[in-house]
Structures are given as structure tokens and as C-alpha cells.
Amino acid sequence: MSEFAELSLGDKKYQFPVITGSEDEKAIDIAKLRDETGHITIDSGYKNTGATKSAITFLDGELGILRYRGYSIEELAEKASFLEVAYLLIYGELPTTTQYAEFENAIKTHTIVNEDMRKIFEGFPVNAHPMGVLSAMVCAMSAFYTGDKSGSDELNIIRLMAKMPSMATWSYKKSQGHPVNYPNNSLDYCSNFLNMMFALPVATYQVNPVVAAALNKLLILHADHEQNCSTSTVRLVGSSHASLYASISAGINALSGPLHGGANQEVIEMLEAIKEDGGDTSKYIAMAKDKNSGFRLMGFGHRVYKNFDPRARIIKKAADDVLAALGINDPVLKIAAELESAALNDEYFVARKLYPNVDFYSGIIYRALGIPTDMFTVMFAIGRLPGWIAQWKEMKANKEPIGRPRQVYVGATERAYVAINERA
Numbered sequence: 103m104s105e106f107a108e109l110s111l112g113d114k115k116y117q118f119p120v121i122t123g124s125e126d127e128k129a130i131d132i133a134k135l136r137d138e139t140g141h142i143t144i145d146s147g148y149k150n151t152g153a154t155k156s157a158i159t160f161l162d163g164e165l166g167i168l169r170y171r172g173y174s175i176e177e178l179a180e181k182a183s184f185l186e187v188a189y190l191l192i193y194g195e196l197p198t199t200t201q202y203a204e205f206e207n208a209i210k211t212h213t214i215v216n217e218d219m220r221k222i223f224e225g226f227p228v229n230a231h232p233m234g235v236l237s238a239m240v241c242a243m244s245a246f247y248t249g250d251k252s253g254s255d256e257l258n259i260i261r262l263m264a265k266m267p268s269m270a271t272w273s274y275k276k277s278q279g280h281p282v283n284y285p286n287n288s289l290d291y292c293s294n295f296l297n298m299m300f301a302l303p304v305a306t307y308q309v310n311p312v313v314a315a316a317l318n319k320l321l322i323l324h325a326d327h328e329q330n331c332s333t334s335t336v337r338l339v340g341s342s343h344a345s346l347y348a349s350i351s352a353g354i355n356a357l358s359g360p361l362h363g364g365a366n367q368e369v370i371e372m373l374e375a376i377k378e379d380g381g382d383t384s385k386y387i388a389m390a391k392d393k394n395s396g397f398r399l400m401g402f403g404h405r406v407y408k409n410f411d412p413r414a415r416i417i418k419k420a421a422d423d424v425l426a427a428l429g430i431n432d433p434v435l436k437i438a439a440e441l442e443s444a445a446l447n448d449e450y451f452v453a454r455k456l457y458p459n460v461d462f463y464s465g466i467i468y469r470a471l472g473i474p475t476d477m478f479t480v481m482f483a484i485g486r487l488p489g490w491i492a493q494w495k496e497m498k499a500n501k502e503p504i505g506r507p508r509q510v511y512v513g514a515t516e517r518a519y520v521a522i523n524e525r526a
């Protein structure tokens with residue numbers, strides 16, 4: 103039976119269809135609202151506005167559910183490889199053995215980055231933030247792979263999956279004054295990344311399987327998250343038929359914001375600052391409650407999840423396991439545990455749904471894996487890449503129109519030009 107929403111404006115009544123998703127989510131289709139009523143809706147931050155219908159990721163903020171193409175994040179994080187999950191997100195199904203081998207081989211065919219890209223990279227200062235470098239390098243790919251070299255969307259998807267990790271490590275190596283490493287196709291995706299990050303010509307680098315497994319899990323947990331800020335950016339830029347590279351570069355820039363992917367860097371910097379200030383978490387918990395303190399607890403709460411972030415639960419356990427396996431006693435972990443306890447038990451935080459989110463723990467693991475703080479958001483971007491690609495691909499496959507929101511104008515009404523010598 104068709105469902106409708108009824109809108110009364112003045113003495114007129116209007117009906118708009120209600121659509122129901124595969125998980126019984128409801129939406130009012132207002133495609134004809136302006137034509138029929140002369141009104142638009144307004145919804146700052148799009149908190150109540152759906153931009154699309156998507157078959158990629160389902161999340162339920164009330165129940166703390168997150169599924170990629172129907173598979174639970176808990177199962178995928180426990181049982182799958184990141185490349186399997188990337189394949190699932192991009193192509194819609196878990197790969198067969200043959201499909202996985204073809205996907206992995208295609209990526210390995212393209213891991214080498216054009217040496218001329220290194221000339222662009224060498225122009226960045228040694229202290230350039232890795233996210234700015236990464237977004238520029240990905241955007242530069244749209245200049246390198248153009249014309250007869252542009253290839254199909256499918257080839258560009260493989261190029262991005264293959265080359266972004268390589269380019270991501272360049273910033274770190276430059277910051278250390280070390281030579282960059284070339285990819286090693288004898289290694290799996292996560293081990294290859296770790297090797298490019300940490301191998302040095304002076305010794306043989308052995309990838310620690312605990313570290314590789316933790317990275318695999320972290321990348322899976324970050325792989326997609328429906329219409330978040332950076333994904334919506336990728337879809338919007340892509341809706342103008344800008345290249346995949348330009349769209350992903352825009353997504354990287356959106357992710358770099360401290361209110362989005364940059365939060366994981368902000369969290370560890372907050373924990374470090376509390377440690378440097380003597381580690382008195384009660385002082386900072388009091389400051390977090392005091393609106394005049396200017397202090398904000400980073401890594402708590404979430405726009406969508408109302409009770410807990412399922413990824414945070416998985417990451418917290420992984421953090422405990424990794425630090426135990428590596429024999430690391432990280433002092434900020436104690437501070438994190440005290441803040442977490444307050445957030446889960448103190449009525450002030452409970453009432454405001456300020457529980458630890460995915461960013462709260464990810465920085466602790468990345469640090470344990472030896473990844474420097476300013477690379478944390480880059481790690482988020484590497485994880486989110488298949489999700490961005492899948493969402494961009496879906497937007498194009500659905501032939502969605504160019505995104506062009508409306509507005510309500512609240513500026514000056516019409517007024518005549520006044521010559522400069524006559525202005526007050």
C-alpha cells in the first residue's frame with residue numbers, strides 16, 4: 103500500500119509519497135515540493151535530509167548497527183581482509199577466490215607511482231601536513247591520467263586503490279629525512295603499506311603480523327559510513343562528472359577537518375596535553391562540563407549513533423590486544439580509560455550521549471603501530487577510500503543529477519548603486 107505524507111499550507115493540503123528502505127527506514131519524497139507549493143525545506147547540516155538511496159552501507163544509530171552490503175561490521179572486522187571488504191563495497195559482493203586474486207593482482211600491477219609524481223611531491227615543505235599532500239597528489243592523478251591515458255572508471259579505481267597507500271607513506275618518509283620506499287608486490291596490502299612506511303635501507307624490515315592484523319582491522323572499520331561529510335562531498339563533486347581523482351581529492355580535504363576525520367589526531371593531542379599537564383583527568387572532565395572553559399572532549403559522541411559507536415567497541419578491544427601483544431604500556435591509555443569511564447558513567451556525559459566514538463581509540467592503536475600523529479587522518483583516508491569509490495560509482499551508475507541545493511535568501515533587498523564619492 104502506498105504511503106503519503108500530508109502537508110497543510112494555508113487552506114491547501116498537499117500529499118507527498120513516503121518511501122521505505124530495505125531496513126524499513128522511511129523518507130518523504132519531496133521532489134515536487136517546490137513546484138507544487140512554492141516552498142523548499144531547510145535543514146542546516148542535512149540532519150534530517152536524505153541525499154540519495156544507497157545499497158552500500160546501513161547503519162542504525164539507535165541500535166548501534168553498521169553493515170557493509172548487509173554484512174555486519176563485527177563479522178567483517180573479525181574474519182575478512184581489507185581488500186575483501188574493499189571489493190565487497192565497490193562491486194557489491196564478497197569476492198570468490200578467483201575474483202579476489204584478480205582484484206589483488208590488478209592492484210599490484212599499478213602500485214608503482216609515476217616518477218614524475220615524485221617531482222610534484224618534492225615541492226612540498228618537510229613539515230607539510232600529510233593530508234594536504236595526499237589530497238594534492240590524488241588530484242594530480244587527474245592530470246596524469248587524462249586523454250588517451252585516462253582509462254576507464256574501473257582502471258582508475260584500481261589505480262587509486264594501488265597508488266594512494268604508496269603516496270601516503272611519502273610524507274612520513276620525508277618528515278623523517280628518509281628515502282621513500284617502493285611498493286613490494288610480494289607483500290599483502292597492509293604489510294606492503296607498513297613496509298613502505300617503516301623499511302630502511304640499513305636493515306631488513308620484518309612486518310609484525312600483530313601490527314598488520316591490527317591495521318587490517320582498522321582499515322575495515324573505517325571503510326565506509328554511509329553519507330558522512332567526506333562521502334557526501336565525493337558524491338557531490340562527482341555529480342558534476344568531475345573525475346574520480348578530483349572527487350576523492352575533495353573527499354580527502356573534507357575528511358581532514360577536525361570535526362570529521364581529523365578528530366583522531368585531535369584526540370591523541372588532547373590525551374597528550376592532559377598527560378603533559380599532570381594527567382589529572384578530573385580537572386579536564388570538569389572543564390568539559392564548563393561551557394566557559396573553551397575545552398572540548400574530542401572523540402566523544404557522534405552525529406548518528408545515539409548510544410554507542412559499534413566501531414569503537416571493536417577498536418577498544420583491538421587496542422587492548424595490540425598493546426598487550428606488543429608489550430606497550432602507553433601512559434595516555436590510562437588517561438583514555440579514565441575519560442572513557444567518566445563518559446560511560448557520569449550523568450553529564452551519559453545524558454548528552456557523549457560516549458567514546460571510533461576516533462577515541464583509533465589514535466591509540468595507530469600510535470602503538472608506530473604511526474605518527476599527523477598521519478592518523480591519512481590512515482582514516484586509506485581505510486575510507488573503497489567506501490568513497492563505491493559511493494561515487496553508485497552515484498554515477500544511478501545517473502544521479504548534479505547536486506545543487508536551494509537556499510532561503512536573507513540578505514539585502516534591492517537597492518540602487520551609489521557612487522563611491524557619495525557613500526557615507
Ligand code: MLT
Nearest residue numbers: 326327330331362405460
Ligand atoms: C565517519 O565514519 O565518517 C564518521 O564517523 C563521521 C560520520 O559518519 O558522520
